[in-house]
Amino acid sequence: MSTPISITSIASISPLGASLKEIGKAYRTSDHHFRQKEFNGNLEWVAPLSEEIRAEVTQLKQSTAHYKMLDDSVLFAIYAARKAIIDADWQSENDFGINIGSSRGATTLFEKYHEDFITHKKAATLASPTTTLGNISSWVAHDLNSRGPEISHSITCSTALHSLLNGVAWLRSGMAERFLVGGSEAPLTPFTLAQMRALKIYSSVPSAPFNDQDIEVGERSQSYPCRALDFSKTQNAMVLGEAASMACLEKGVSEKTLAVVEGLGYATEILEHNVSISTDAKCFQRSMAMALGKLRPEEIDVVVMHAPGTVKGDRSEFTAIQKVFCNKIPFLTTNKWKVGHTFGASGLLSIEMAILMLQQQEVIKVPYTDEFQTPSKIKKVMVNAVGFGGNAVSVLLSI
Missing domain, CATH: 3.40.47.10 (Thiolase/Chalcone synthase)
Structure with a gap:
């Protein structure tokens, strides 16, 4: 940008x-x-x-x-x-x-x-x-x-x-x-x-x-x-x-800056069903790739997933992350296990969560998941959101 x-x-x-x-x-x-x-x-x-x-x-x-x-x-x-x-x-x-x-x-x-x-x-x-x-x-x-x-x-x-x-x-x-x-x-x-x-x-x-x-x-x-x-x-x-x-x-960037919006991605996919995206979340694949731009996938330290808590929704987004990041999967987290799905407000709550991790240099974990490696430093965090209609957005924040 x-x-x-x-x-x-x-x-x-x-x-x-x-x-x-x-x-x-x-x-x-x-x-x-x-x-x-x-x-x-x-x-x-x-x-x-x-x-x-x-x-x-x-x-x-x-x-x-x-x-x-x-x-x-x-x-x-x-x-x-x-x-x-x-x-x-x-x-x-x-x-x-x-x-x-x-x-x-x-x-x-x-x-x-x-x-x-x-x-x-x-x-x-x-x-x-x-x-x-x-x-x-x-x-x-x-x-x-x-x-x-x-x-x-x-x-x-x-x-x-x-x-x-x-x-x-x-x-x-x-x-x-x-x-x-x-x-x-x-x-x-x-x-x-x-x-x-x-x-x-x-x-x-x-x-x-x-x-x-x-x-x-x-x-x-x-x-x-x-x-x-x-x-x-x-x-x-x-x-x-x-x-x-x-x-x-x-x-611009000033002493008030909490985080910089380094990348943005968006995509909409043709739906097979009114309420669900494809099994490999093609919209997320495209939005994350757009947000990455010329960055290498391994430069992303954390992804705050949309992860609504549904079987298909969580799994399809994870499959999309696997396709975009291959064997360089970042630390994955979400806040919906704690605060629920707040629909139209959820994306900015995830941005707030990302800023806290960037500022505090500490990942926020999901307590029943320990399969993702904790990064030594947190410099770049990607935040995902998607809704009915397959309209995905990915935002890349950095400090």
Whole structure:
């Protein structure tokens, strides 16, 4: 890439916490962040925000009359975006663009409004404006008083990385100097859970006390509702989580730089099925090869996999990595065993995870997997994401 693009801050709100210090600490434990809650009369594993963070979101919701009608997906985005621009020292700058996406959008409000419509045969006044996908970026722009372009989109689970891709394109075109990019998702709703159940990809791991102190590595995965990156599993084990994550992008490299976007790749493959990619994930092969550019595969130290926790999804991505990296497989990891699949926000949570590894020079391991060699130094990390539609994105970060 001819013009260096830096990530100068990253902020998120997730079950892991709301500060990089708190999130880094959470990653250093082998605990997951799942709880069982009742949906449609059934107990389901989910990864919700902590009660403390939820209270802060509620306070934000009640801070002004306009915000009381907003969906959690919008409130999560506002919360994380405020933190991101403060950390990037953009408080007095408002000439930046915004691109925030979401896979599902305003799920809670949409389900509520639709239920009311079925009951009363009449739509609420704000049903349309508060459930449009553009609602996310426009309200963040309003909250931050920004003057640049504002974009919202949905490209399913690769949405957040497509936001980053788009932000880089705007910066390199010269049409913007700064861009706030990210994804936000609040999918813990009855209808969303029912959709995942209908696809037969959701975790059915029974409730059990979590204590891995005396469990061998090969058996430990049974304590985890989501077994992402467990290539020996025979049942799908995806679990949903809620989150928002935002990154500030700027041209050049400075003392604020957390990581440099060294390579970008993207690809879409012709699907054989509506919800699954090919067994060797051709879209990932092409996106990773594009992100590598002229670099040798052995120069990549870590790959943060998309790895949703499904049997076919995890295996196909691993097969693609084997084809691209051959016998030089990097250290492989993911965060979905701990925080679940946050759909449109997941890619930026993986970027945050990659930045933590680059900054701390320590890999974040999946506790029930020990087959990948730990690198002596972490200089380059590749992050993958893909969603329904076979739309893969790979981002290469370096320090």
